[in-house]
Amino acid sequence: MQIRHATHPDDLALLDSAELKDRFLLGDLFVPGEASLVYSHHDRMILGGAVPLEGAPITLEAPDDLRAEYFLERRELAAVAVGAGGAITVDGTRFELANKDVLYVGRGAREVVFEATGPDSAFFLASATSHTSFPTTLVPLAEALTSETGDKATANERTVYKHLHDEGVRTSQLVLGITALKPGSVWNSMPPHTHDRRTEVYLYMDLPEEHRVQHFMGEPSDLRPLAMKNRDGVISPSWSVHFGAGSTNYSFVWVMAGENQSFADMDQLAVTQLG
Numbered sequence: 196m197q198i199r200h201a202t203h204p205d206d207l208a209l210l211d212s213a214e215l216k217d218r219f220l221l222g223d224l225f226v227p228g229e230a231s232l233v234y235s236h237h238d239r240m241i242l243g244g245a246v247p248l249e250g251a252p253i254t255l256e257a258p259d260d261l262r263a264e265y266f267l268e269r270r271e272l273a274a275v276a277v278g279a280g281g282a283i284t285v286d287g288t289r290f291e292l293a294n295k296d297v298l299y300v301g302r303g304a305r306e307v308v309f310e311a312t313g314p315d316s317a318f319f320l321a322s323a324t325s326h327t328s329f330p331t332t333l334v335p336l337a338e339a340l341t342s343e344t345g346d347k348a349t350a351n352e353r354t355v356y357k358h359l360h361d362e363g364v365r366t367s368q369l370v371l372g373i374t375a376l377k378p379g380s381v382w383n384s385m386p387p388h389t390h391d392r393r394t395e396v397y398l399y400m401d402l403p404e405e406h407r408v409q410h411f412m413g414e415p416s417d418l419r420p421l422a423m424k425n426r427d428g429v430i431s432p433s434w435s436v437h438f439g440a441g442s443t444n445y446s447f448v449w450v451m452a453g454e455n456q457s458f459a460d461m462d463q464l465a466v467t468q469l470g
């Protein structure tokens with residue numbers, strides 16, 4: 196498991212592009228046949244990818260750095276099917292996931308096994324520390340809270356699906372959903388915002404190989420871009436904006452952990468306040 200230490204906003208200006216990527220970009224999470232994990236000291240989130248191959252399931256192990264008997268001894272987990280789907284078995288109970296379905300796994304689950312049910316099974320993993328145990332629950336895309344936002348005229352028309360939120364399945368910290376940009380729309384998270392009470396991670400997906408999303412982070416007055424390819428993730432510390440524009444439309448998973456679980460708790464910014 197990679198360890199990423201926390202970054203003070205004043206340090207951002209000192210980082211060159213390679214150092215910026217080393218701190219915040221989550222590349223190579225999806226390695227065929229493996230589970231890959233990154234531990235961020237921003238709200239102690241663990242982000243990862245699990246890519247089981249047909250006939251070769253992957254069991255989620257507790258890395259040594261956790262000093263835990265099993266991965267979910269003190270943690271909760273969300274697994275998002277970012278590929279064609281697949282199955283996850285939690286302590287003997289098997290859940291089948293289709294693309295963009297989410298499985299929430301509560302603290303205390305001892306064995307989590309990822310299984311391919313066809314080609315391109317891939318799961319994005321997001322975990323936060325948890326003080327208590329909430330039931331493991333499947334949230335299919337069709338059961339997510341859905342809202343339409345943005346505008347075609349400003350190229351940011353999109354559907355926001357909320358799978359894990361404070362009016363739905365109980366979690367200790369995790370708030371998670373998926374946003375899908377409509378064809379012709381490219382800007383996400385407009386108007387931009389920060390939320391000093393939560394760290395947020397974006398995982399870009401459904402982005403053809405020849406396209407990129409330019410993701411912007413940093414304090415509003417001092418933005419830094421990161422070029423994101425399909426299935427790249429990016430860590431946004433609580434002090435950072437997080438928005439981007441693609442060379443085509445795309446989707447992304449967003450997941451937060453921290454002080455509260457209120458999606459609406461955002462410090463909104465006008466576009467004119469940026470840069």
Ligand SMILES: O=C(O)C(=O)C[C@H](O)C(=O)CO
Binds near residue numbers: 384390395437461
């Ligand atoms: O496109 C959007 O707007 C988003 O999806 C915003 C994220 O959900 C977010 O940043 C929540 O804090």
Ligand SMILES: [Zn+2]
Binds near residue numbers: 388389390395437
């Ligand atoms: Zn946000």
